[in-house]
Amino acid sequence: MADDDTTAPSRRALLGWGGAGLALGAAAAGGAAAVTRVRDRSVPVADSGAAVPFHGPHQAGIATPVQDRLHFASFDVKTGDRAELARLLKEWTRAAERLTTGREVGEGAYGGLPEAPPDDTGEALGLKPSRLTLTVGFGPSLFDGRFGLADRRPAALTELPSFPGDNLDRARSGGDLCVQACADDPQVAVHAIRNLARIGFGRVAVRWSQLGFGKTSSTTPDAQTPRNLFGFKDGTRNIAGTDAAALDEHVWVSPKDGPAWLAGGSYLVARRIRMNVETWDRTPLQEQEDIFGRDKGEGAPVGRAKEHDEPFLPAMKPESHVRLAHPDSNAGARMLRRGYSFTDGTDGLGRLDAGLFFLAYQRDVRTGFLPVQTRLARHDGLNEYIQHVGSALFAVPPGVRGTDDWWGRALFA
Numbered sequence: 001m002a003d004d005d006t007t008a009p010s011r012r013a014l015l016g017w018g019g020a021g022l023a024l025g026a027a028a029a030g031g032a033a034a035v036t037r038v039r040d041r042s043v044p045v046a047d048s049g050a051a052v053p054f055h056g057p058h059q060a061g062i063a064t065p066v067q068d069r070l071h072f073a074s075f076d077v078k079t080g081d082r083a084e085l086a087r088l089l090k091e092w093t094r095a096a097e098r099l100t101t102g103r104e105v106g107e108g109a110y111g112g113l114p115e116a117p118p119d120d121t122g123e124a125l126g127l128k129p130s131r132l133t134l135t136v137g138f139g140p141s142l143f144d145g146r147f148g149l150a151d152r153r154p155a156a157l158t159e160l161p162s163f164p165g166d167n168l169d170r171a172r173s174g175g176d177l178c179v180q181a182c183a184d185d186p187q188v189a190v191h192a193i194r195n196l197a198r199i200g201f202g203r204v205a206v207r208w209s210q211l212g213f214g215k216t217s218s219t220t221p222d223a224q225t226p227r228n229l230f231g232f233k234d235g236t237r238n239i240a241g242t243d244a245a246a247l248d249e250h251v252w253v254s255p256k257d258g259p260a261w262l263a264g265g266s267y268l269v270a271r272r273i274r275m276n277v278e279t280w281d282r283t284p285l286q287e288q289e290d291i292f293g294r295d296k297g298e299g300a301p302v303g304r305a306k307e308h309d310e311p312f313l314p315a316m317k318p319e320s321h322v323r324l325a326h327p328d329s330n331a332g333a334r335m336l337r338r339g340y341s342f343t344d345g346t347d348g349l350g351r352l353d354a355g356l357f358f359l360a361y362q363r364d365v366r367t368g369f370l371p372v373q374t375r376l377a378r379h380d381g382l383n384e385y386i387q388h389v390g391s392a393l394f395a396v397p398p399g400v401r402g403t404d405d406w407w408g409r410a411l412f413a
Contacts, residue, residue, distance in 0.1 A: 051129040054100045056399040057264050061133030062361050063241035065220050067182040070212030070340045071189040074175030074392060075204040082147040086412045088203050092196055093406040099192045102129040123191050130185035134192055136407045137178040137268050137394025152411060154259055156267060156364050157395045163377035165387060172272055172390035175207045210272060212340025212357045225299060225307060229275055229341050229354055232292050233299035236307055239336040250334040251361050261410035264398030266361045269369045272390030275355035280385045291381040293322030319381035325372060335360040335368050365393060
């Protein structure tokens with residue numbers, strides 16, 4: 001079937017998501033019949049305004065005010081068919097349009113043919129959108145030649161180097177595609193990833209995933225900065241989602257940066273950072289504060305009174321985290337951070353497997369994350385208490401402009 005075929009039969013005939021996904025595409029372009037055959041599913045479950053707009057020049061989930069919960073998934077592409085990959089991205093886009101407004105995927109979770117599995121898994125029935133955002137990215141490995149995209153790979157989309165102290169698990173690193181689901185309800189975020197993975201069955205497979213809670217960064221700096229699992233505020237100077245000038249300078253890829261298909265997008269660095277909380281919990285308070293360069297109560301920089309007071313870097317120890325990560329120590333480099341805490345059981349040695357799932361968006365990783373992390377990996381006093389165990393880099397395409405657009409359309413044009 002051609003990519004632009006809008007006459008696809010429904011799931012009633014095909015008994016599978018492939019048919020429902022194509023029918024949904026037709027509904028989005030030309031009418032609601034395919035969506036409402038069984039019963040009207042076009043009205044969002046939520047009766048409040050708790051939905052984040054999906055369409056726009058940039059993908060939601062970057063400058064959007066940070067939600068409380070995260071489910072992040074990295075995927076390997078299993079199909080070798082370029083047209084099939086493009087078709088999957090179209091189906092994912094149509095599903096995301098519905099999920100982010102609290103609606104069910106395809107023809108819903110019940111009421112269809114008893115002989116066929118429903119299109120939606122159903123665990124979010126009755127739940128509000130909870131500010132769900134879905135953000136898609138493309139990893140360096142997607143441009144390895146399988147899909148004829150090698151000559152469209154951005155120069156900045158290279159495999160991240162191994163930094164001093166890294167102990168990376170390959171099973172928790174990399175990936176062809178990623179989806180970041182953020183919401184205020186964890187079940188809404190998990191439901192979204194589960195249904196996108198289900199839609200992609202046979203074409204993509206989950207490589208690794210990460211649940212997150214307790215946002216550790218904020219894109220609304222006027223609010224109180226969240227705390228990480230060490231009990232400290234970090235990222236006080238994060239870029240505000242309303243600061244258009246800073247976003248243009250540090251986050252959004254400019255048309256002059258190249259390639260053209262990525263203009264309006266960004267680069268995402270994801271790092272799973274294990275925090276040795278048991279060792280930290282036995283560290284004296286003064287040493288903790290010296291390592292961060294902030295007091296633990298207010299979050300004020302050394303020698304200052306309030307969290308947002310301008311830090312005086314020479315007053316901090318040379319190995320303090322704030323001093324090393326500050327833009328003034330890194331030629332003005334800034335990133336938009338959206339990190340989350342995690343706890344994933346134990347490590348088998350009686351210690352919590354806990355830490356920070358670091359997410360940072362930037363205009364160019366070569367002038368953003370790379371120089372900052374190189375400095376931190378060599379000198380940061382925190383290195384005694386943390387270890388980077390997972391790593392990935394993705395190019396995040398611009399937003400979906402309307403119902404005829406889809407994630408990555410310009411890349412495949």
